[in-house]
Amino acid sequence: MSDAQIRPALPSDDGVLGELDRATWSSLHAVSPRPEPPYGPFFDERHRPEDFLVAEVDDERIAGYIRVARPTPLASNGHVRQIQGLAVHEWARGRGVGRALLRAAALHARNQGARRLTLRVLGHNAPARALYEAEGYAVEGVLPGEFLLDGVYVDDVLMGISLTD
Numbered sequence: 001m002s003d004a005q006i007r008p009a010l011p012s013d014d015g016v017l018g019e020l021d022r023a024t025w026s027s028l029h030a031v032s033p034r035p036e037p038p039y040g041p042f043f044d045e046r047h048r049p050e051d052f053l054v055a056e057v058d059d060e061r062i063a064g065y066i067r068v069a070r071p072t073p074l075a076s077n078g079h080v081r082q083i084q085g086l087a088v089h090e091w092a093r094g095r096g097v098g099r100a101l102l103r104a105a106a107l108h109a110r111n112q113g114a115r116r117l118t119l120r121v122l123g124h125n126a127p128a129r130a131l132y133e134a135e136g137y138a139v140e141g142v143l144p145g146e147f148l149l150d151g152v153y154v155d156d157v158l159m160g161i162s163l164t165d
Contacts, residue, residue: 004063004097006104009052011043016062017054018042024087027149028125053104055088055097063092066101068108071118081109083119086128102135110163117163122147123155137161 009017021042022035043049047067055064067085071077083105088097109117119137121128137159145153 003095004055004057004092004100006053006055006100009043009049009054009065011049013049013052013054013062014042017052017065020062020065020087020089023089029122029128031122031147031149051084053101053108055092055101055104057092057095057097062089063095064088064097064101066105068105068117079113079115081105081112081114081117083117098131099135102131106161106163115162115164116160118158118160121157121159122149123157124152129157129159132159135161 018039018041022039025034051069052065052067054062057063064087065085066083068081069084071080071082083102086098086101088101106117118140119132121132123129123142138161139157140160141158143156143158146156147154
């Protein structure tokens with residue numbers, strides 16, 4: 001199991017999380033272009049520190065993050081939270097950091113009164129899909145060929161888990 005300690009993100013994590021986000025960028029999971037300088041802040045009006053949990057290992061070194069947010073502002077959808085980003089530094093992979101972040105996200109969502117936790121993952125991202133499935137997420141839909149990445153059409157896979165079981 002992981003030696004990661006999970007905590008809420010702080011505004012002061014902005015620079016470190018921005019660097020992590022750029023270091024882990026890959027067309028395996030990103031649908032937006034590779035970030036280019038000048039880099040803006042990691043946190044902004046749509047990406048607030050309170051939506052993020054961070055994993056620390058080795059004396060408070062940030063190893064990864066997960067973003068858990070409401071998928072829509074609709075009251076009728078208020079019982080759902082969505083994972084809208086998960087990144088783990090390459091040096092921290094294989095240590096259970098991603099799994100610890102997923103479990104912390106589920107607890108965080110439950111504590112907010114959520115009954116469901118959803119996510120979207122690219123069809124070709126087999127490692128992430130295997131992790132999500134191992135943590136109890138089920139495929140709930142597929143948008144075939146939703147993204148054109150590196151000249152290849154890639155499915156957008158919708159997954160979810162009940163938080164009431």
